[in-house]
Amino acid sequence: MNDLNQIAELSPISDAEVSQFVSDRTHAGLIAAITSTPSRSSAAQRSKARWLTARMPMTRRWLVAAPVVLGIAGAVLIANLIGRPGEHVGPINVGLPKARAALTFTHHGHFIDVIVTNPYADQKKYDAEFKAHGLKIKLQLVAASPSLVDTTVYFGGTGNFSGIKVITEKGRCFTGGAGSNCPVGIRVPLNFRGTADVAFGRPAKPGEQYETTGSAFARGEALHGLHIIGHRLGAVLTLMKTRHVTVAVYHTLKHGNDEVTISKAPSNWYVYDVIPWSKGKVLLEVGKTRHQPSAGPPTAGAPVPTPSPTGR
């Protein structure tokens, strides 16, 4: 028998068998969840924050900067000749003044350490600073619900991106949301030639909608420790009121699989899921039946797939 045919015989499951396992509703839910996260082109538009000092009156900036500039002008001149923008050369931060940089770049042997100095900087600023160092890296600081603040919420890329490591530092959190051992930057190998996407969770600004959320019942979240799934909406709202939490929006199913947004829901409906929305607000998935309608997974005891010739 042909060796490749033998390998084909080892295929644990074929694509044809795979397709029966996942419901349309699950596919729709995954698409909705993924497309609600920031993508490369839309994220830059969404982030409107500006580094505070960039908005300082020009005269005040000069008052702060002038003595510093006079004092270290010679050193900076030398550093700029031998370093790249945003990079440390000894104690000197090359290029933009340190207070205005969103990131710092420091060489350590075969690596560059990139540390976030301003978690609320404009996305364009992060992009520009990486680009200035010839790195195709997209670092995003996304508004996170409390349990995901100061965590790495996404890490991906192409090429040898797995050589990039997240730098964590105990006690150097932006806040204490998820403990004190938090991501503060990334360590990039000098030979990195691919692309990378990294997202860290940062605290949301007042009224800002979360871009990434943990369980609404996790430690630090608005409904920590409560059990409300499967209960009637009226009772749930009463319970939420004790936590000073309100509903930003309801989601329910219409015509089977279409998830739609509604502003109000009957109090005798049931709560299927809760998702943090912004500080003090949540999204509720609700419906009129006790159990959420679903096309359903395969029934218990479904036969184990048998090997197939091609896996197709």
Add this chain to the structure above:
Amino acid sequence: MRHTPAVRGDDRRRRFEDIYHTNCTPILGYALRRTTNGEDAADVVAETFLTAWRRLDDVPPGDETKLWLYGVARRVLANYHRGERRKTELSERLSRDLALVHTDPGYTGRLALVATAFRSLSEADRELLALVGWEGLDHGEISAVFGCSRNAVRIRLHRARTRFAEAVGRSESNSPPEATGKFEATGKFEATGQLKGIGPAHLNVMNGDRA
């Protein structure tokens, strides 16, 4: 981790939906064939399509989309097997749907010997052979997945097949006589524990994409 739903009716979302619907089955199949349970496969699928969404402008059109996604899934698996698993709640529902899927066929007879030989190969060889035997890709398609030349794939595949044939030979010579010469299962060599996670548990990943 959950991501807050938002209404996005733009072209980007429509394009992503098209990509997802066209390719979710082969990518799910790819993940299930290389992991030992549905939960792990769900994580790989969610991470792969999340990457596609985040890098939507980089996703090639047409037939190359699937190959690009295979390449992403391969890297996600590589991270996963290096212990860099990033569990997200994106895949929760998918995990539930796949909770009862088990991808341990329990090879018997000659197939168990073949499986043993396959497992003895390097990760790179296993992935290359699996892309041919399991995903049915040709040299050109594999070169797109790995980002290397078609000729490099041809050479690598030739070498991998040679090593596989040698491994099968060794496996046969080390087995009791009743197990050889028959392809059909005999039940003499129950392989459930021995071969658990044949491809996935020790991951088929080629390091160093460029030949």
